[in-house]
Amino acid sequence: MASLASEPRSRPFITRLGWAVSDSWTVVRRHLTHIRYMPDKLLDVTIQPIMFVVLFAYVFGSAIKVPGGNYRSFLMPGIYAQNMMFASMPIMAALVQDMQRGVIDRFRSLPMSRAAVLVGHAGASFIESMLGLVIMLLCGLFIGWRPELGVGSTLGGIGLLMLFAFAMTSVGTFLGLIVKSVEAAQSFGFIVMFPLTFIANTFVPTAGMPVWLRTVANWNPVSAVVQAVRTLFGNLPPGSHGGPTWTLAHPVLSTLIFACLLIAVFMPLAVWRFRRMLLE
């Protein structure tokens, strides 16, 4: 049928870009406002990790010996990496809830930038994780952890953690668009994230694990991330430089590769999934 539907006037690229930025900011602000009204939303990135620190540094840590080193210095980089790993969780929960409550539909019926819905969510989630990182770093300093190398290396360690958090945020964005319930999002935390962070060098050296488990732990990419952070902060126990696997021998490089891989895979997947929602 020949249609007489109007043709839109095209808007300059710069206008659209401006809207994309301001729309993303509006969505980020929405999440920050949530936090203002419900500060308990921050428990996940504050009290909970602090509990972990207390638990490991003082309870389990009292019985854990790190060869020639100080357990708290060994522990904190593990805690930092673990927290960045969990950067994938808040965005998952937020997206699932928004979809269930029809908020995403409302956004999609508005003339706002498409990208802003995802960028805003991811941005807010990333900010939340960074807040958690700051709190953890302060907590580490408080219990005696110190970065032992120069400013450059320390900033490198923080940058690597940020990159990893960003990568995990893109994983969470995709998964948040896939899973159907908040419960499913939570069980993902238990079924996937916990083994990944625990079957690794995060809290204890892998040397004492049974052979099969040690192999898994040494190849676990999370171990490489932790090793990289320990390397850059100068917290590696003496004699544990290098490692039995390529990833542990080149921890910074393998973390960079791993993080970029996650971003390269999951960002496009999230965008694809978001677009596909139109067809279902």
Added chain:
Amino acid sequence: MVQHSSGVRPVIYAEGLVKRFGQVTALSGVSLAADPGTVLGLLGPNGAGKTTAVRILTTLLIPDAGHAEVAGFDVVRHPQEVRERIGLAGQQASVDEYLTGRDNLVMVGRLYHLPSRQARSRADELLARFGLEDAAGRLVKTYSGGMRRRLDLAASLVAAPPVLLLDEPTTGLDPRSRTDMWTVIEGLVRDGTTLLLTTQYLEEADRLADHIAVVDHGRVVAAGSPDTLKKSIGGERIDVAVPDPKDMAVVRAAIARAVGREPDLDLELNRLTVPVEAGVRDLTAVVRELDQAGIVVEDIGLRRPTLDEVFMTLTGHEGPGSGQTEEVS
């Protein structure tokens, strides 16, 4: 060219919309049209495809086949242009629980690209209009269902869109809030808004819609003004209320003799109903027959068919709102 019989170009227009979800065919060829400044009511039972149609018209879903235009733009090819001209209040109130009522409206205003100050003043204006000033600073989590619905409708009005699509705007509201909502909707239409409204309540379509499309199993089974629809299933109805159930058989026979057709029995109300063609003449005949049979009835009356009956005749099953709708006598 998209034109209505009247020659006016419809603001909401759909032709042959098809949408499948796996095995389920939600829409199998739906065509609709609403002229500027009118209300189109989509009426249908659960699962008829109303929400699916609304989602396609609001660019949330792409149809498998067919074509739709809203406010002059193709919903598939120019969704952005459509979104700038529509307001949507979905079937569930899609407001943010963890923001205040005012925050919600300001945020939506910003996303329509209103300047910040204008977004704020528009929010206050709408909060006042919907009687939410007192709750404006409270988290939506603490709102009642009716307040949420009103806030949701307010959110769809932030940009004063010329086209409004409301998916069951009064479901879950108490009778008082429902009438309030109707008044608001009538006000919007007076101001020139074109409206598409889906509803479970036949009474609601009857009151608000200029044009009704009855949808069932993904098809429009009937369309027209409420009056045309009522006429299309035959003329008027005679209701006879029988106080004593023992008399039922006798009354039934008397009516059948008078109008030449068996009446339907409503057991709950002890009432017999029969469609008639000759109006008052038939009524007189029924009264005469009853008189001769020596029966005193509680009430007898002639009335136009309700939409409930229209619905029943057209879809072969009871209307979703039956039992809740009131008889118009």
